Amino acid sequence: MNLVELLEHARQFAIERDWEQYHSPKNLSMALAGEAAELMEHFQWLTTSESEREALSAKTLSDIELEMADIFIYLLRLSERLDIDLTDATLKKIAINAEKYPVELAKGNAVKYNRRDDE
Amino acid sequence: MNLVELLEHARQFAIERDWEQYHSPKNLSMALAGEAAELMEHFQWLTTSESEREALSAKTLSDIELEMADIFIYLLRLSERLDIDLTDATLKKIAINAEKYPVELAKGNAVKYNRRDDE
Amino acid sequence: MNLVELLEHARQFAIERDWEQYHSPKNLSMALAGEAAELMEHFQWLTTSESEREALSAKTLSDIELEMADIFIYLLRLSERLDIDLTDATLKKIAINAEKYPVELAKGNAVKYNRRDDE
Amino acid sequence: MNLVELLEHARQFAIERDWEQYHSPKNLSMALAGEAAELMEHFQWLTTSESEREALSAKTLSDIELEMADIFIYLLRLSERLDIDLTDATLKKIAINAEKYPVELAKGNAVKYNRRDDE
Numbered sequence: 232m233n234l235v236e237l238l239e240h241a242r243q244f245a246i247e248r249d250w251e252q253y254h255s256p257k258n259l260s261m262a263l264a265g266e267a268a269e270l271m272e273h274f275q276w277l278t279t280s281e282s283e284r285e286a287l288s289a290k291t292l293s294d295i296e297l298e299m300a301d302i303f304i305y306l307l308r309l310s311e312r313l314d315i316d317l318t319d320a321t322l323k324k325i326a327i328n329a330e331k332y333p334v335e336l337a338k339g340n341a342v343k344y345n346r347r348d349d350e
Numbered sequence: 351m352n353l354v355e356l357l358e359h360a361r362q363f364a365i366e367r368d369w370e371q372y373h374s375p376k377n378l379s380m381a382l383a384g385e386a387a388e389l390m391e392h393f394q395w396l397t398t399s400e401s402e403r404e405a406l407s408a409k410t411l412s413d414i415e416l417e418m419a420d421i422f423i424y425l426l427r428l429s430e431r432l433d434i435d436l437t438d439a440t441l442k443k444i445a446i447n448a449e450k451y452p453v454e455l456a457k458g459n460a461v462k463y464n465r466r467d468d469e
Numbered sequence: 470m471n472l473v474e475l476l477e478h479a480r481q482f483a484i485e486r487d488w489e490q491y492h493s494p495k496n497l498s499m500a501l502a503g504e505a506a507e508l509m510e511h512f513q514w515l516t517t518s519e520s521e522r523e524a525l526s527a528k529t530l531s532d533i534e535l536e537m538a539d540i541f542i543y544l545l546r547l548s549e550r551l552d553i554d555l556t557d558a559t560l561k562k563i564a565i566n567a568e569k570y571p572v573e574l575a576k577g578n579a580v581k582y583n584r585r586d587d588e
Numbered sequence: 589m590n591l592v593e594l595l596e597h598a599r600q601f602a603i604e605r606d607w608e609q610y611h612s613p614k615n616l617s618m619a620l621a622g623e624a625a626e627l628m629e630h631f632q633w634l635t636t637s638e639s640e641r642e643a644l645s646a647k648t649l650s651d652i653e654l655e656m657a658d659i660f661i662y663l664l665r666l667s668e669r670l671d672i673d674l675t676d677a678t679l680k681k682i683a684i685n686a687e688k689y690p691v692e693l694a695k696g697n698a699v700k701y702n703r704r705d706d707e
Contacts, residue, residue, distance in 0.1 A: 237441075244448065247457070249456075253514045264390045265506050266378075267386035271379040271384075271499055277376055295432065296432075306414060320422070324420060387621060387625030390622060391618075398516070441675075470675055475675060482685065485691050494631060494641070496636065498630070509617040517612035517615065522670075525670075533672070537667060541663060546658065550701070556589050558595075560594075561657065563598065573607075578607055
């Protein structure tokens with residue numbers, strides 16, 4: 232199943248329930264941020280190594296999987312609502328990042344990496 | 351380009367820069383939540399109708415597109431790091447939701463919808 | 470009870486439970502962002518007018534109150550951990566904002582306001 | 589300066605600029621979550637020990653201080669808009685937590701702590 236089919240699935244679900252009326256871009260962006268925070272809460276008291284797959288319980292991993300699905304569903308819904316092609320956008324962003332962080336400068340440069348949001 | 355190819359693209363980008371070391375699930379979940387909040391900030395002072403595509407400037411729409419790409423990139427990276435199939439997870443979640451919110455009960459039921467996170 | 474006393478209360482609570490070890494600034498910032506998202510989730514499907522006090526149920530208002538307390542507790546804990554005076558910081562920030570958004574330019578200027586994060 | 593005076597300061601600032609119209613509880617909750625995520629982004633690629641005060645640069649610490657002020661300002665604004673007493677709410681929440689996590693059970697119990705959000 233490809234991205235377009237998944238998106239259509241998520242859209243049908245909302246239409247059948249008459250939920251399109253709640254799905255303004257503003258509200259969808261809130262729902263997306265909310266789900267992303269819920270995902271993050273699974274990791275907040277763990278060390279980075281405790282957050283790796285092999286250290287997580289089956290229950291936690293399954294919860295995480297469903298949180299990630301929620302994020303993806305809202306991302307797809309928003310892309311449809313704003314008529315944005317998620318694949319195109321992603322390739323465009325990777326190209327921008329490649330120019331901003333050339334391999335020779337970025338490689339193994341933790342300081343650079345840590346500060347990249349400040350620039 | 352399908353999801354697996356996109357994911358591979360995002361992974362190559364990180365490997366070439368030696369950034370895998372920063373991409374623990376914990377850190378990726380933080381980055382994802384951060385990007386989701388940045389996306390949301392574009393909408394925070396707008397009314398719901400001002401948040402619709404036709405009301406947004408080309409510049410804002412383009413910024414939003416790139417924020418959505420950032421979210422997707424981190425979601426793909428996390429799915430790879432945790433070995434989670436995003437398509438499977440999404441179909442599974444839609445099935446769970448379909449059972450939780452049957453059409454006949456959920457349809458046009460705003461109260462139900464608004465409270466669904468309280469349950 | 471003033472801010473310093475509240476902060477001391479929150480600190481004692483953590484110390485008694487030996488939770489200081491989990492309360493690195495990194496982890497506290499995640500917990501704070503998580504609680505802020507939980508607060509926001511109460512409002513995500515509401516219209517702006519439905520989000521006003523008089524439109525909320527007593528139960529929702531009470532939930533919101535406790536989410537706000539969670540945010541405040543983590544904010545106090547972080548300020549203590551980083552040795553930041555929250556009152557001073559706030560007065561400093563209000564002074565910075567006053568310079569950035571002078572009354573004569575900012576007044577009733579929605580466009581300006583909406584774009585202020587883009588600048 | 590106490591909490592009520594700080595709150596009054598933040599309120600005057602908004603009134604003078606005619607910004608009250610944008611400050612519905614819904615919008616304030618979004619702004620608060622956005623600022624909390626911005627705060628968190630300072631820590632996302634750091635290890636927990638790199639996130640401690642002594643390891644942060646003066647510039648980063650100053651940025652963090654102002655992000656925390658932003659969070660506090662929106663929290664105060666929301667408390668005023670919803671007529672919630674932040675001090676009372678916090679004491680109430682600490683009392684609830686004290687009952688939920690009694691010292692003798694919670695002390696040094698990482699597993700319990702890590703899972704406390706799952707309960």
